[in-house]
Amino acid sequence: MNASPRAIPGPLDVGRLRQDFPILDQQVNGAPLAYLDNAASTQRPLAVLDAMDHYYRHDHANVHRGVHTLSHRATDRYEHARELVRGFLNAASIREVIFTRGTTEAINLVAYTLGQRLKAGDEIVVSELEHHSNIVPWQMLCERTGAVLRVGPITDRGEIDVEAMLALITPATRLVGVAHVSNALGTVNPVAEIIAAARRHGALTLVDGAQAAAHVPVDVRALGCDFYALSGHKLHGPTGIGVLYGRESVLETLPPFQGGGDMIATVSFRGTTYNELPYRFEAGTPAIAEAIGLGAAIEYLGRVGLPAIAAHEEALVDHALARLRDLPGIRFLGNPRQRVGLVSFNIDGIHPHDVGTVLDQRGVAVRAGHHCAMPVMERFGVPGSVRASFALYNTRDEVDRLVEALQLAVRMFAP
């Protein structure tokens, strides 16, 4: 059932893989599109588009409700996607796999439900390199409950200062939240070590896996985390779907999130009883086609092979770093020793948005701005940065075109 017939880490046949992604085959401003904004959102292979299309053409009905054939089919396909996610994350049971709208909703679900048992003086610890979606829900929770948010600092390399972060974790800590991979710097964080320390103090742990899932193999049981959040659109799946993995014994203790259909067992005006896991946390008609699309994306990643993808992206980022180093005035944000295929930088005297626009004129799509990680920008004393992020379909040639377009920007804006 788990589709990874050839997960041998050999070199990817990128030319062939690119044919799976019709969106890549287009001209942008007169040049072939070089899509290097994968950390913001990846593109979808035909396997995902076809799975969703097929579902809508043949199988759509509401799930968990009808006695008719289509409803059974829709339910089977939706639940099969949940099983694929379970396998992908190596969760112990599908009871631990909750579909959400994305990482943001997954983290908010935890912050909201956990919040009901927090009190003044409790503490939550996150790192300085978190995405806003792993900061703001905790700030809101602290405002509601009087709990305190503590922030583990990062170093000039753009790595979490593990010693300093662990020193913040005490018996008052209720939850430690940390990104598996930083979206602003590309750093792969030592999450297992942080989780182990948190557990020694009896704190819950949440890993924001939005940037990790398409690039590094994830095993929630090996990590030992209580929660793991991810977004479908960052791993070649659809938008509007994501996952919250939650350890069953922890989920059992949490109150419901939203109320409505599907999350109940019985409703009466005398009182309502709630459904079992994971449905208790999935109120209302879910994003069925998107879940099926996510399942197809996971199967696709399995067929291509995450180890091979990771090796390919590492080669791309090494090539990019080697070539970018010679660019006049370049300043990298961080220099993490463990990183994914992502590079974040500024060029002296040129605003990141101007760089982004010049690159766009050459068909090269990058992100320019604060990347929803304003504390990271503040840490490095810049208003924003240029970020190029690679996926399985990117090529060395595209990296070279990035560098050439940057050389052009330097010539244009040189004082």
Place this chain on the structure above:
Amino acid sequence: MSQGDRGGATTAEPVALDLYQQIVLEHSRRPQNFRRLDTPDRRAEGHNRLCGDKVTLYLRLAGGLLAEVTFEAAGCAICLASASLLTETAAGLSVGTAERLAAGVIGHFDDPAAHALPPALAALDGVRAYPSRIRCATLPWQTLRQALAGPADAIATTEPAE
């Protein structure tokens, strides 16, 4: 650095010329009137929260005219050039005329047919083709409106797209 130093005017480098016209590049490299006034009659700050651009405008008024217009800014080339051009075009105007000019420049990016740009600002027209950058061009003009409306110290913020 041998080729392309005419700002991409060769056919090999037809890049973003409509946006980064020579005038825009020159004003962004060497902004005019880039200095603070220690005792301005009006001062306003403009922020673009989306990209962190920040403009501070200083006005000295005399007899109902903008006797001196200066600015400080941290921002992209478009924002810097627009602010620099603003200080040149608004200086010497009456408060009422400057207000109409600012409203017209901002209006131009919504409805160019209804609001023509004065020739001195024609270089900004290229920004229209880059919707995500229009805010960069209009921020200084919004800040000017804020300064003209008073109080002596005002803050303008351009919000992310509604």
